[in-house]
Amino acid sequence: MTRVDRETLRAARRDPEVFARVLIGAELWPHQREVARSTARYRAICAGRQVGKSRLLAVLCLHQAFSTPGSRVLVVSAGEVAAQRLLDEVATLATSSPLLAGSVLDETKSQVTLSNGSTIMSVPASQRQIRGWAVDLLVPDEAGFIDPDIWRAAEPVIIARPGSRVILCSSPWGTADHFFRVLWARGMDAPDEMYASWHWPSSTSPLVDQRLLDEIRAREGDDYFEREYLAKWTDEAGAYFTVEEIEGATADYHLLPPDEVGQVTRHARPYIVAAGVDWGVSRDANALCLVAPLDDKGLNDPKDGLRYFVPWLEYAYRCPYGEWIERICTAGRAYGLHVVASEINGVGAYPTEQLRERLAVVGAVYGVAGVWTDNRRKQAGFGKLKVMLQRGQLVLPRIPELLKQLRSLEFEQMPGGSLRIEVPARAGHDDLVLALMQAISCVRPMPGEAWRRVADVDHTVTWLGVRVPIDAWPLAWHTASYTWPAGSQADNTAW
Ligand SMILES: Nc1ncnc2c1ncn2[C@@H]1O[C@H](COP(=O)(O)OP(=O)(O)OP(=O)(O)O)[C@@H](O)[C@H]1O
Ligand SMILES: [Mg+2]
Incomplete structure (x- = not known):
């Protein structure tokens, strides 16, 4: 030196x-x-x-x-x-x-x-x-x-x-x-x-x-390219979720990684969640998203129903399926995975089968639903997501990649009256939103229950007025909110 x-x-x-x-x-x-x-x-x-x-x-x-x-x-x-x-x-x-x-x-x-x-x-x-x-x-x-x-x-x-x-x-x-x-x-x-x-x-x-930029433009969606590379504020046209819908539901709470869920034993996993899995091909990521009812410590009015949130979300690029399955098992050792919706079209069929077997060995799951993500499923799933966001039923973590992907979703009105919803064909990067949509498809929103309000909980408030503890935990021992996703492949005896 x-x-x-x-x-x-x-x-x-x-x-x-x-x-x-x-x-x-x-x-x-x-x-x-x-x-x-x-x-x-x-x-x-x-x-x-x-x-x-x-x-x-x-x-x-x-x-x-x-x-x-x-x-x-x-x-x-x-x-x-x-x-x-x-x-x-x-x-x-x-x-x-x-x-x-x-x-x-x-x-x-x-x-x-x-x-x-x-x-x-x-x-x-x-x-x-x-x-x-x-x-x-x-x-x-x-x-x-x-x-x-x-x-x-x-x-x-x-x-x-x-x-x-x-x-x-x-x-x-x-x-x-x-x-x-x-x-x-x-x-x-x-x-x-x-x-x-x-x-x-x-x-x-x-x-x-x-040349590099031209190449990127050719494979990414317009909205994504304009925002990420041209640094332009993109407009609303064609976007499925508005910025208000996304921002209105976002809160700065701490995600809860599996190793922080605590000393839960093999037979006692009090934090039971629904999970969505998206399998990455080439440059897409493998993604896992968990959704659960939020233990809001009585901060919100119970008459508005239970609030749901994403306690944990992870993704990995270029991760071999075997390794990724083990990571899902790690999540399953900490959280109880009540139902896992896993995509079986594209590359997903075989890894979904493997995941089902491994989770059964780990004893971490009630059921794995193989789901075929076609246009109808997306329309139903994202529609549900939209309604939950608008009603303040779902709280999202402030993870820029997730928010950007939600924003990149575009819709197109089809001749028969249906909608086609996707991150434009040229753009990959829909892994996190798909995993979120899969998890949401396993949730049946429930009425709230009157909890005793816990005094002095450090919390934040979304634009829609939903109060979220900074250290956000799922409701313990709660399974009533989960449902087998519609149209999924029949799975095992558990259901
Ligand atoms: N003044 C400089 N001289 C030489 N190389 C530079 C200079 N500034 C940045 N770089 C290089 O350019 C690349 C991009 O820089 P940097 O990581 O700071 O960009 P960024 O805008 O933060 O990127 P990202 O959008 O990925 O976060 C890096 O490889 C960095 O080493
Ligand atoms: Mg940087």
Whole structure:
């Protein structure tokens, strides 16, 4: 590792561009440089994939921490995975650079501390503690997916700190009055010392060439391509779910991974769920989605019926079916899988058979329903999903990939009056919504029961007014809500 001389150190402290050159051994790209140079208090970037967002954010976070001893940087991400990813980028840059060599005191899952007393923290937006924090630089990452309520609570506190600044970066997402869209539009329309904005379609990056983009466009749906690569806000035409339907049902609660479900024994799995499985071909993912009635601790009025939610959802690309089946079994060892709807068209028939056998061995399932996903099934399944979302019966986790896929679903009116619903033929990426739809097809919404309200439950509220505990658990020992999905292949004696 080469040593950095004092003059360079001084220049790097003053100038983020010098800092970047010495830190990463590469110049910032021109579009990144513009943002780094801007002195606006709010800098907003609406960006496509792979244009160098993470790199720029990591550099600016580190520059703030490096140049001003004792400063605090807070990255807020939509979802726990994303929060981890940006901090990993920060940590990697910091520890591998001669500029910061020796000055990284400590790095943990959620924080990087420098020897000058500065810290860079990264939290998922679901964490309430972002209220009340004093920070010098706030970075809402994938800001379009962050709950406006959290932003409303956090912003005044942050802005109270003299000289503090905000950098918002996101793919285009959110209703017209979402804070990211509003701030971005403000900075685009009338940039001043307070607001500045940039638009970065993927082609802005010198590494992304037109040929690659043309190829992607040829295989992805229009809505997806326009949003993810052209960074354009797409319109409503043809979209099956409106942004309001999706956002209205979304809440920042913690997902409950199987290993956190607890010490349940083979014969006692109190958290009984319905599961949907989608089998991936080539570039699609294998997906598993669980749905269960929510134990809302009496927070909601029982006369509106039980609320359902997604306690757990996972997906994996290029994962061999055998391995994927074992992962479903792992979920089944923790949760009780009352009914699993598994797609048997396409590649699904054989893996569904294997899954049925393995789950029987594990003793984790009541029944596996092989379902044939044709147009009628989609119409019924997504129709049910839509009604449940509109009525506030279903709460969705704030996982950008799931929300985007829901948004990508398009419908077409067929001559006979039926609807064809799909992520356009050229687009794959419907794995999560299909798994969700399969799980929902096994749910029969039930009337609510009057629970005693538990005092002081830390909770969040959806736009539709549904209260959801931050630590959301399924109702224990509840099976009344499940049903054998219509039109499925007969299975075993259990039903
Ligand atoms: N200034 C730079 N000089 C050289 N390479 C860069 C620069 N900025 C980014 N890159 C490279 O470009 C690629 C994309 O960058 P980055 O991961 O920051 O983009 P992103 O917009 O966050 O992508 P994604 O949409 O996948 O999250 C990476 O391989 C990164 O190393
Ligand atoms: Mg990135």
